[in-house]
Amino acid sequence: MLRMESDTFDLLDLQxxxxxxxxxxxxxxxxxxxxxxxxxxxxxxxxxxxxxxGLRVVVLRDAARLGEDQWMLRLRCAPDxxxxxxxxxARRPDTYWIGLCSGGTEIACITRPRSPGxxxxxxxxxxxxxxxxxxxxxxxxxxxxxxxxxxxxxxxRALDADxxxxxxxxxPEPGPxxxxxxxxxxxxxxxRDGRAGxxxxxxxxxxxxxxxxxxxxxxxxxGAVYVDAEYDTAVLGFPKTAMLWITTSPGALDxxxxxxxxxxxxxxxxxxxxxSQLVVTVVVxxxxxxxxxxxxxxGRLEGVRHVEVTPILRGVKQLTYRPAR
Numbered sequence: 642m643l644r645m646e647s648d649t650f651d652l653l654d655l656q657x658x659x660x661x662x663x664x665x666x667x668x669x670x671x672x673x674x675x676x677x678x679x680x681x682x683x684x685x686x687x688x689x690x691x692x693x694x695g696l697r698v699v700v701l702r703d704a705a706r707l708g709e710d711q712w713m714l715r716l717r718c719a720p721d722x723x724x725x726x727x728x729x730x731a732r733r734p735d736t737y738w739i740g741l742c743s744g745g746t747e748i749a750c751i752t753r754p755r756s757p758g759x760x761x762x763x764x765x766x767x768x769x770x771x772x773x774x775x776x777x778x779x780x781x782x783x784x785x786x787x788x789x790x791x792x793x794x795x796x797x798r799a800l801d802a803d804x805x806x807x808x809x810x811x812x813p814e815p816g817p818x819x820x821x822x823x824x825x826x827x828x829x830x831x832x833r834d835g836r837a838g839x840x841x842x843x844x845x846x847x848x849x850x851x852x853x854x855x856x857x858x859x860x861x862x863x864g865a866v867y868v869d870a871e872y873d874t875a876v877l878g879f880p881k882t883a884m885l886w887i888t889t890s891p892g893a894l895d896x897x898x899x900x901x902x903x904x905x906x907x908x909x910x911x912x913x914x915x916x917s918q919l920v921v922t923v924v925v926x927x928x929x930x931x932x933x934x935x936x937x938x939x940g941r942l943e944g945v946r947h948v949e950v951t952p953i954l955r956g957v958k959q960l961t962y963r964p965a966r
Contacts, residue, residue: 643796643905646878646926649693652799653678657686658696658872659799662792663808665698665835665868675807695873699960700831704753705785706818706864713913713920715778716748722773723748731958734832738909738922738960740882740953749884749951750958751782780915787902788909790867793924796905797877812862813855820865827853828866833961835868871960874908879924882956883931885939886917886949893944894918900942906934917949 645655653676660672669683676683690696704711718726723741727748730736739750768774800808820828826846830837839850846853860866874880889897894912901910901921909922925931935950 642798644878645797645799647876650690650876653682654686654690654694655794655797655799655877657683658690658694658870659794659797660804660808661696661698661870662794663800663805664810665700665870667808667810672808675804690872690876694876695871695959697871697961698835698868699833699871700828700835700866700868701960702753702820702828702866703789703818703864705782705789707820709753711782712752712754713780713782713911714748714750714752715776715780716750716768716774717743717776718746718748719773719775720744720746722771726771726773727957728964731962736958739956739958740884741955741957742884742951742953745954747951748957749953778915780913780917780920782911782920783914784898784912786898786910786912787907788911788922790864790869792870793874793908794870810858810861812858815862815864816859818863818865820860824856824860827856831857831866869960874924879926881925881927881931882953883923883925884951884953885919885921885923885935886951887919887921887945888916888947889918889944890946891918897942897944901939904934904938906930906938917947 645652656676657672660667660675669680669687673680673683687696702709716726723745727739727741730748730750731739735753737751737753739748741747742749768777823846827842830842830845839853842848842853843850848856861868874882887897898910898912898919901907901919906923906925907921908924911920912918913920923931923934925934931950931952935948939945939948
C-alpha cells in the first residue's frame with residue numbers, strides 16, 4: 642500500500658481524488674456524504690486541487706474497448722527542437738501522456754488516431770518533414786495490462802469498500818462498446834470538462850436531459866468511454882516519473898505484464914509491437930526509489946531479459962493540454 646507525503650494536501654484531498662476516480666461526475670453532495678464532511682468543504686477542496694494540484698476531470702474514449710489503434714511514439718530530436726515539437730504534439734487532440742526525456746532530446750507520447758488518415762498524417766506526413774526530428778520509433782500498443790479506466794489511486798486505499806460502493810454510479814446493463822455519430826457533440830464537451838452540467842450538454846447537443854443521462858450512462862456502462870481524473874502525482878509525494886522499455890521471452894510476456902500490473906509503482910503497462918515487448922510507466926518518490934524498484938521487484942521478475950529506463954524530465958501533457966507559461 643502506498644503512503645501519501647505532502648506538505649500541502651491531506652487525507653481528505655486524497656479521498657476526494659479517489660472518489661473522483663470511482664465516479665468523476667458524482668455530485669459534491671454525494672461525495673461529501675460518503676466522506677463525512679460538508680458540501681462546501683468538498684467544493685473548496687476541489688477548487689484548490691484544480692488550482693494547485695493540476696486536477697481536471699475528463700471523459701475519454703477507450704480506444705482498447707472500441708478496437709481503435711494506439712501507438713507509443715519515441716522521437717529523438719535535436720536539442721533545440723524537442724520542447725517546441727512536444728508543445729506542437731500536445732495541441733493535437735489525438736495525443737496523450739507526452740513527456741520530455743533523455744536530457745531533453747527525446748519525446749515520448751501516446752497517440753490515438755481516430756482514422757487511418759490521422760495516423761498517416763502524423764507518422765508519414767508531419768513528423769518526417771520536421772527538420773528537428775532525427776529518428777521516429779512507433780510501437781503499436783497491443784494489450785493493456787494496467788491503466789485506462791483503472792486508476793492508480795486505489796493503491797493508496799484511501800477509501801474502504803463501503804465508501805467505494807456508495808460512490809459507484811448506478812449504470813444500466815452493459816451493451817456493445819460503440820459510438821454513434823450523434824455522440825460527437827456530447828463527447829466534445831465532456832472531453833474538455835468531464836463534470837460539465839446537463840444544461841451545458843443540452844445546449845451542445847439539442848437533446849433532453851433525460852436522453853443525455855441515458856446515453857451517457859449507456860456509453861460508460863459499455864466501456865466505450867470512461868471518466869478519468871488528471872492530477873499531478875507530485876502533490877501526493879511522487880514527483881519522479883520514468884518509462885521502462887522491457888524485453889521479455891515470448892512465453893513470459895503475459896505473466897510479466899500481469900505481475901507488473903500489481904506493482905504499486907506502475908501507473909501504465911502495455912504489451913507493444915517493436916523492439917521491446919512491454920512499455921511501462923512508473924512513478925516514484927525519488928531517484929533512489931526508482932533504483933530500488935528496478936533492482937528489486939522488477940529485477941527479480943522471471944522472464945525479464947532487458948530493461949531500458951527513460952526518466953521523464955518534464956511532463957508536457959497528460960490527458961489535457963495546458964500551454965507552458
